[in-house]
Amino acid sequence: MKGIRKVYDREVLRVDNLALRKGQIYGVIGPSGAGKSTFLRIINLLTSPDSGSILIHGKEVPRNGAERLALQRRMSMVFQKTLLFRDTVWNNVAYGLRARGFDRTEIGRRVRELLEQVGMTDLSLQRADTLSGGEAQRVAIARAVAFEPELLLLDEPTANLDPCNIEMIENMVVKLNSSKSITVVVVTHNIFQAHRIAREVIFINQGNIVEMGETEQIFSAPREELTRAYVEGRMIY
Amino acid sequence: MSSLFEGIIEAFRLIISLDPDLLQIVFLSLRISGTALIIGSILGIPLGTYLGLKPEKKTRLINKVIFTLMGTPPVVVGLIIYLLISRMGPLGVLGLLYTPWAMILAQVSLATPIIAGLTMVGVRAKGSEVVETARSLGAGPGLAAWTVVRESRIAILGAVITGFGRIIAEVGAVMIVGGNIAGKTRVMTTAIVLETRRGNFELAIGLGLILLILAFFVNSFLYNIQRGDSGN
Numbered sequence: 001m002k003g004i005r006k007v008y009d010r011e012v013l014r015v016d017n018l019a020l021r022k023g024q025i026y027g028v029i030g031p032s033g034a035g036k037s038t039f040l041r042i043i044n045l046l047t048s049p050d051s052g053s054i055l056i057h058g059k060e061v062p063r064n065g066a067e068r069l070a071l072q073r074r075m076s077m078v079f080q081k082t083l084l085f086r087d088t089v090w091n092n093v094a095y096g097l098r099a100r101g102f103d104r105t106e107i108g109r110r111v112r113e114l115l116e117q118v119g120m121t122d123l124s125l126q127r128a129d130t131l132s133g134g135e136a137q138r139v140a141i142a143r144a145v146a147f148e149p150e151l152l153l154l155d156e157p158t159a160n161l162d163p164c165n166i167e168m169i170e171n172m173v174v175k176l177n178s179s180k181s182i183t184v185v186v187v188t189h190n191i192f193q194a195h196r197i198a199r200e201v202i203f204i205n206q207g208n209i210v211e212m213g214e215t216e217q218i219f220s221a222p223r224e225e226l227t228r229a230y231v232e233g234r235m236i237y
Numbered sequence: 238m239s240s241l242f243e244g245i246i247e248a249f250r251l252i253i254s255l256d257p258d259l260l261q262i263v264f265l266s267l268r269i270s271g272t273a274l275i276i277g278s279i280l281g282i283p284l285g286t287y288l289g290l291k292p293e294k295k296t297r298l299i300n301k302v303i304f305t306l307m308g309t310p311p312v313v314v315g316l317i318i319y320l321l322i323s324r325m326g327p328l329g330v331l332g333l334l335y336t337p338w339a340m341i342l343a344q345v346s347l348a349t350p351i352i353a354g355l356t357m358v359g360v361r362a363k364g365s366e367v368v369e370t371a372r373s374l375g376a377g378p379g380l381a382a383w384t385v386v387r388e389s390r391i392a393i394l395g396a397v398i399t400g401f402g403r404i405i406a407e408v409g410a411v412m413i414v415g416g417n418i419a420g421k422t423r424v425m426t427t428a429i430v431l432e433t434r435r436g437n438f439e440l441a442i443g444l445g446l447i448l449l450i451l452a453f454f455v456n457s458f459l460y461n462i463q464r465g466d467s468g469n
Contacts, residue, residue, distance in 0.1 A: 044373055072372065072373075095376075100375055192461070216434050
């Protein structure tokens, strides 16, 4: 991300220069309204910045067209408020594969494998809108990784979930990262979660990246006083 | 009161005897309203989806126009269509006046704004969320739009049901442009008006009852689809 600026009624995000490395798990932390979700949406090409550019493998992302769609198809995002389609669990997980024109055999193989991984095989023909919050989020993640994206963006994936589901989802994310080399960027309010699963942490406050570094360094020896105040649980205004 | 009672008996007599004149009127009513509903849906659903996905501030004027058209009196629509397709009108050469196609045109004009307007409201409820989810999963613009239609299908079906209710019960516009010609453009509503004017209240009530029964079955069919789909 180079020279990124995004303004709504005020400037909500400013990123001068930021590079994400392949195969890494990034935790994005910061107070509410800091610009974390906008950060993810700009990476996912859902929101266009007012200025600046996004480069993927060194190549600038065009503003629109088939090339932009092709780049967008190399990543996926799970939103804070999960929206599963009014369809079966199976068809939800298969959605991204169908959008990419995978054949039926391959779709069947991948969906079966993923549903088994997330413990949802028995519910594959159940309507997705009848699932519990934890089940829905597991399906949302399975749907997002079915086509094996290079980059997985998670916006508060475990908000409002019970500890059992939180653990299951965290384990899933770490496993996906290690087994399929999927780069993960997870936005979380839960600094302990960032500590548990991220290898690098990005701290955003008032639309600016205050600090970025290895997880241990951010939590034990942050360079910025603002970061220290946040990870120590002191309020920031 | 006796007319009402006799009307109900007359309705059952007409239904049981499979009166050919009645069947002709019923089938013509269904053919005209069914065709108009299909055309109105083909026009109204994409328009409503498109508008529902646009930011509201960009479509305010067109929203107001559609909402106004939703409440336009059928006789006004009939008058405008009449002026367009009458011999001296710009579409007079097509020779549509007093034909079933003129009635279909009038009913399409009444149904389309309702279907478009209610679809727009339904899509607006969570259309942008659906588009974002679809796009984040790699859907192109076409698939994303189709996903929105699928996700809003309960609201859209509601719009179609409302549109059907509006046109099957409509009399003003079809009377003006159809002319209520026996065997050609006489539908249930115009037949009811005619029989009432003639003082044949039993037959008018009988036709009215059949119209209600028909509307009940068509709406029940659509409602069951909607209810089944909502998972309730």
